[in-house]
Amino acid sequence: MLERTFIHVPRIGEKREAALWVRGYTSWDRFREAYPPGAFREHALGYLDRDLAARSLPRAHAWRLFPEFAGCVLYLDIETTGLYAGPNSVTCIGTYDGRTVRAFVAGADIDEFEHTLNRAELLVTYNGACFDIPFLKTAFPRLDFDRPAHIDLMYPLRKLGFRGGLKGVERQLCIRRDEAIAGADGYTAVLLWHAHERGCPSALETLVRYCLEDVVNLEPLMIEVFNRFVETYPLDIRRLPIPPRPKIAARADADLVRRLTARPLPAP
Structure with a gap:
């Protein structure tokens, strides 16, 4: 489940996380491969780590x-x-x-x-x-x-x-x-x-x-x-x-x- 979790990333709440799932970004790997490059993508990728998620969820x-x-x-x-x-x-x-x-x-x-x-x-x-x-x-x-x-x-x-x-x-x-x-x-x-x-x-x-x-x-x-x-x-x-x-x-x-x-x- 953690590899599908985005809610610990600042500015992503439950609704935005659910919207990402619906749009097909159902895992960290999928997000990394398919989300358009830009500041938000790089910002989010910095939080896709197990230990950081454990501290931030x-x-x-x-x-x-x-x-x-x-x-x-x-x-x-x-x-x-x-x-x-x-x-x-x-x-x-x-x-x-x-x-x-x-x-x-x-x-x-x-x-x-x-x-x-x-x-x-x-x-x-x-x-x-x-x-x-x-x-x-x-x-x-x-x-x-x-x-x-x-x-x-x-x-x-x-x-x-x-x-x-x-x-x-x-x-x-x-x-x-x-x-x-x-x-x-x-x-x-x-x-x-x-x-x-x-x-x-x-x-x-x-x-x-x-x-x-x-x-x-x-x-x-x-x-x-x-x-x-x-x-x-x-x-x-x-x-x-x-x-x-x-x-x-x-x-x-x-x-x-x-x-x-x-x-x-x-x-x-």
């Missing part, structure tokens, strides 16, 4: 990067203490690279996350631009989170008409998750960490399971976004298949989740 169109980084994608989600972003605010980092599902936990192996990040060329998150990445930059100031390209799925999903948090979007798209933590949310994850600190034996594994459920669901969500957009374009682009869901070894304590999510209703 509007957030709502960053999904176009996905096929270009096959094999180098890292799905990413974090859990926190619920406080402000600080050096010790990240409790769990969940990652999935299409092969290995892994959690990095504060006080255990969270420093090993650096090696996983260094192998990634593309990060895929949900609301990561405003939440996950700023928290991680504060927690790991020497790591370069700006080096990998980044797709924050919240923005293209909004353009497709899906709003709300990750779990709500999953429900709208019929993407399932483990029933044991189906009622949990970000605040539950905070409570699970506090329960772990108080010595609850099943809290940490439940937190890890919750985090990794978020992570592995980013993959079908990413592919759903890609397929829904390409269906609307006058281009011959194949839909991507959704791969089998990976197994998650960590198990959730459903009773603990029920107790933590049974919050009293506020007084009227």
